[in-house]
Amino acid sequence: WLIRELAQVWIDFESNLLKVPIITKIHDGKLSLEDYKLLLLDLRQQVIDGSQWISRAASNIDIEIFELRSAFIKHTAAEHKDYQMLERNYEKLGESIKTIQEGEKNIGSVALSSFMFQQASKPNPIDLLGSMFIIEGIGKRLAAFWGEMIKDQLSLTDDQVSFFTYHGVADENHFHNLEKAINHPLMDIDLAKRIVKTAKTTARLYQMQLEELGNY
Known part of the structure; x- marks a missing residue:
């Protein structure tokens, strides 16, 4: 049941992402260098929280x-x-690393990070496996694809898009760990439902983060 539900959440998420302006630009070959810089700038502010909420x-x-x-x-x-890789990519585009380090979260990132920390602070927040499913899914299924398209469109070098291209490789391993956790004997229907709801919420907030680029 859980795998099937998560698969549906993923399908909905992926189709919704295709309507987000920045993703549409990537797919249509219309991304500008400024768009890409903004994407890196905004992603970094949320990615830096990643290891903290998981810890x-x-x-x-x-x-x-x-x-x-x-x-x-x-x-x-x-x-x-991850966030250091984002910073390096940004710097390789000729921008100051200080700019990205001092950036602020857009309103979507604020919502996403707030939700993650709220869930992570609860006792036994196993439902965050749902969040990891979404975030790792982006890495496994989308990031490398986006990275290659961005690289081609903007004639960039590997060290300017490595945050995206690296994830396609790294998250293959992540995903295996997650599948083991999802098949754990302690998994029951109540926990499964919580995982699905957290996955849905994370997907919506991640989409919002991409919709709100530059909106601080």
Whole structure:
């Protein structure tokens, strides 16, 4: 049931993303360099929170369900370098690293990060597997594809799009960890429903983050 529901959440999310202006531009070959810089600038402000909410979630998971906790911890280690890669890509575009480091979250990122930290602060926030499913799905299924299109459209080099292209490779491993967690013996229908709801919420807020680029 859970896998089927999550698959539907993903299908809806992916089709909704195609209506988001920045994604439409990428697909239509109409992305400008300024659009891309803004995308990096805004993504970095939310990505930097990634390893923090996952760490917080892991610390709130009981030792009795250690296997599930380890799925979060593995995820944290992998996420930790992401924002630095974003910063390097931005700098390679000729921009000041200080600009991206001092940027602020757009209103969609504020909502997304607030939700993540709120969930992560609850006891045993296993439902955040739903968030990880969405975020890793972006990495596994979309990021490398977007990265290649951006690179071709704007005639960029690998070190200017590596945040996107790296994810297509790195998140293959992430996803395997997540599948193991989802098939855990402790998974029951109530927990499964919570995971699906959290996945849906994360998907909507992630979309909002992309819709609100530049809106601070």
